[in-house]
Amino acid sequence: MTTAASSATTATAAPAPKPLSLGVIFLTLYIDLIGFSIIFPLFPAMLEYYLGREGHGGLLGWMLANIEALARLTGGGGSYIPVLFGGVIGSLYSLLQFLFAPYWGGLSDRLGRRRVLLVTVAGIAFSYLLWVFSGSFWLFILARLFGGAMSGNLSVATAAVADVTSRENRAKGMGLVGVAFGLGFITGPAIGGLMSGYNLLVHHPRLAVCGIHPFSIPALIAFACCLLNLAWIYARFAETLTPEARETAVPRERHPLKALFSIADLRVRRSNLLYFVFALAFSAVEFSLAFLAADRFAYTPRQMTAIFVFVGFMSIFTQGVLVRKTVPLFGERRVLVAGVTFFMLALFLMGFAKNQAVFYAGLACLSLGSGFTNSAISALISLYSSVDEQGRVLGVFRSLGSLARAIGPVVGGLIYWRLHPEGLYGLGGLIMLVPIIMSLRLPQPEK
Numbered sequence: 001m002t003t004a005a006s007s008a009t010t011a012t013a014a015p016a017p018k019p020l021s022l023g024v025i026f027l028t029l030y031i032d033l034i035g036f037s038i039i040f041p042l043f044p045a046m047l048e049y050y051l052g053r054e055g056h057g058g059l060l061g062w063m064l065a066n067i068e069a070l071a072r073l074t075g076g077g078g079s080y081i082p083v084l085f086g087g088v089i090g091s092l093y094s095l096l097q098f099l100f101a102p103y104w105g106g107l108s109d110r111l112g113r114r115r116v117l118l119v120t121v122a123g124i125a126f127s128y129l130l131w132v133f134s135g136s137f138w139l140f141i142l143a144r145l146f147g148g149a150m151s152g153n154l155s156v157a158t159a160a161v162a163d164v165t166s167r168e169n170r171a172k173g174m175g176l177v178g179v180a181f182g183l184g185f186i187t188g189p190a191i192g193g194l195m196s197g198y199n200l201l202v203h204h205p206r207l208a209v210c211g212i213h214p215f216s217i218p219a220l221i222a223f224a225c226c227l228l229n230l231a232w233i234y235a236r237f238a239e240t241l242t243p244e245a246r247e248t249a250v251p252r253e254r255h256p257l258k259a260l261f262s263i264a265d266l267r268v269r270r271s272n273l274l275y276f277v278f279a280l281a282f283s284a285v286e287f288s289l290a291f292l293a294a295d296r297f298a299y300t301p302r303q304m305t306a307i308f309v310f311v312g313f314m315s316i317f318t319q320g321v322l323v324r325k326t327v328p329l330f331g332e333r334r335v336l337v338a339g340v341t342f343f344m345l346a347l348f349l350m351g352f353a354k355n356q357a358v359f360y361a362g363l364a365c366l367s368l369g370s371g372f373t374n375s376a377i378s379a380l381i382s383l384y385s386s387v388d389e390q391g392r393v394l395g396v397f398r399s400l401g402s403l404a405r406a407i408g409p410v411v412g413g414l415i416y417w418r419l420h421p422e423g424l425y426g427l428g429g430l431i432m433l434v435p436i437i438m439s440l441r442l443p444q445p446e447k
Contacts, residue, residue: 021164022161022164022165022173022176024232024236024237024238025157025160025161025164025176025177025237026176026177026179026180027232028117028153028157028229028232028233028237029154029157029177029180029181029184030180030183030184030187031225031226031228031229031232032121032124032153032154032157032184032225032226032229033180033181033183033184033185033188034184034187034188034191034222034225035124035128035188035221035222035223035225035226035229036151036184036188036222037184037185037187037188037189037192038188038189038191038192038195038218038219038221038222038225039131039192039218039222040188040189040192041189041192041193041196042192042193042196042215042218043085043089045196045214045215046140046215047085049213049214049215050137050140051064053135053136053137054136054137058137058138059137059138059141060137063085063088064085067085067088088410089141089144090405090406090409091405091406091407091409091410092141092144092145092148092406093144093145093147093148093151094148094402094403094405094406095148095402095403095406096145096147096148096149096151097148097151097398097399097402098399098400098402098403098406099149099399100148100149100150100151100152100399101151101152101154101155101395101396101398101399101402102155102392102395102396102399103152103395104116104120104152104153104155104156104391104395105152105155105156105159105391105392105393105394105395105396105398106391106392106395107152107391108152108156108159108241108391108395109159109241109245109246109388109389109390109391109392110246111246112239112240112241112246113156113157113159113160113163113237113239113240113241113391114233114237114238114239114240115239116152116153116156116391117153117156117157117160117233117237118230118233118234119150120150120151120152120153120156121153121226121229121230121233122226122230123146123147123149123150124147124150124151124153124226125223125226125227125230126146126150127143127144127146127147127150128143128147128219128222128223128226129223130142130143130146131143131144131215131219131222131223132211132212132216132219132220132223133210133211133212133216134211134213134219135208135210135211135212135213136211139211152395154398155391155394155395155397155398155399156391156395157177158174158177158378158394158397158398159390159391159394159395160237160240160241161173161174161176161177162382162390162394163240163241163387163390164240167383167445167446168328170332170379170382170383171323171327171332171335171375171376171379172323172324172327173379174323174374174375174376174378174379174382175319175320175323175324175371175375176319176320177319177375177378178315178316178318178319178320178323178371178374178375179316179319179320181315181374182312182313182315182316182319183312183316185308185312186308186309186312186313189308191218191221192218195217195218195221196214196215196218198217199214199217200212200214200216200217201213201214241391245387245388246388263393263396265384265385267380267384267442267443268381268384268385268393270438270441270442271377271380271381271384271442272381272396272397272400273400273438274377274435274438274439274442275373275377275381275397275400275401276400276401276403276404277431277434277435277438278340278343278373278377278432278435279400279401279404279405279408280404280407280408280411281343281347281408281428281431281432282343282370282404282408283404283405283407283408283409283412284408284409284411284412284415284424284428285347285350285366285412285424285425285428286408287408287409287412287413288412288413288416288421288424289307289350290304291416291421292350292351292421292425293307293359295421296353296359296421297356297359307363310360310363310367311363311366311367314363314364314367314368314371315367315370315371317367317371318367318368318370318371318372319371319374319375322368322371322372323335323371323372323375323376326338326372327375327376327379331444332376332379332380332383332444332445333376333380333439333442333443333444335372335375335376336372336373336376336377336380336439336442337436337439337440338372339368339369339370339371339372339373339374339375339376340369340373340432340435340436340439341369341432341436342365342366342368342369342372343365343366343369343370343373343432344369344429344432344433344436345362345365345369345429346362346363346364346365346366346368346369347362347425347426347428347429347432348362348425348426348429349361349362349365350362350363350366350425351421351422351424351425351426351428351429352422352425352426377397378394378397380442380445381393381394381397382394383445384445412424415427
């Protein structure tokens with residue numbers, strides 16, 4: 001009788017939910033980053049379009065007047081203005097990320113990853129829809145600001161990786177996040193550049209009344225990527241945070257910098273500050289790379305594309321293969337030290353390269369350095385933190401990265417045109433001694 005009742009109970013019991021796989025999170029991030037990076041190759045042409053449409057008046061005129069003043073200050077001249085324009089637009093997005101990433105991360109600790117991802121991806125989709133119809137510059141800026149404010153999905157998805165990986169495999173999981181970044185930043189700009197040649201207004205000029213512009217097709221593709229991601233998350237992204245962890249979540253601090261210093265664990269604070277210094281240098285170098293290659297080796301846009309593809313695939317190999325092999329052997333802390341050291345070497349090689357072989361050796365070290373550093377530091381921060389505050393802590397981590405990406409391009413440009421590439425890259429290499437010393441003082445986490 002007992003056996004029969006037990007059998008009946010087993011037969012009627014709901015099956016246990018299938019754990020969320022890293023593959024689901026990977027595709028979530030990959031689709032998101034394709035849509036995010038589609039806009040990158042379009043900035044110079046967008047500046048030309050809005051200038052032709054609106055002239056030097058209004059919001060665009062005010063921005064350009066300040067950009068031109070900064071260009072004269074740096075000695076970069078008129079050729080610097082289109083690139084700095086792209087840097088300023090990117091900085092606006094990153095600043096909103098800086099302000100809101102801790103909020104979304106903390107909210108996901110209390111409400112769960114899936115619900116917050118659905119809200120943020122839907123918000124980003126709306127920002128791309130605004131971009132589709134942003135025939136006026138102010139509407140385009142509004143779309144970028146709203147998209148930046150809603151872009152908490154990266155920190156939330158990274159927290160989900162921490163939820164579904166064991167402590168021993170945490171760095172491998174974070175390496176998969178890096179692979180998604182690398183693939184997304186290769187695919188997105190390629191699609192944006194390819195689709196930039198298709199202008200709806202050529203065959204349908206009346207659509208301009210609705211705000212359609214020459215870049216509406218790339219915007220539509222970004223919007224479609226977001227809708228696809230939203231459907232994918234709704235159908236396949238199971239909640240990764242247990243109800244018990246949500247009940248014990250730590251209340252969030254509203255101010256991002258206060259959120260950093262409100263973290264009790266000194267190891268987490270040091271790791272975040274270490275990452276900020278690294279990300280600041282990396283974003284400054286990334287921004288100036290096109291200028292360095294053009295000035296020193298007369299690279300064409302096609303050759304520059306080859307550089308970024310090379311760096312992208314090297315980063316994918318580093319985070320998808322090498323990180324998975326080295327962390328179990330040496331631990332996250334040693335891999336972090338190696339990553340920052342590789343990056344320092346890359347800066348000296350690229351900054352003082354006199355031939356393309358040395359330059360590409362520097363690019364290889366750059367990929368190794370960023371791949372090892374990003375995977376190891378995100379894994380360390382996650383391992384140092386308790387289960388109930390993964391979203392909040394990783395939100396602060398992503399927020400500081402956004403702040404670095406907002407500051408780095410402008411600061412890097414100023415130093416580049418004042419001190420030339422040797423000055424920027426040499427100074428960056430020396431500054432890397434700070435995160436190297438900081439990483440040597442970090443303890444290896446218990447597992």
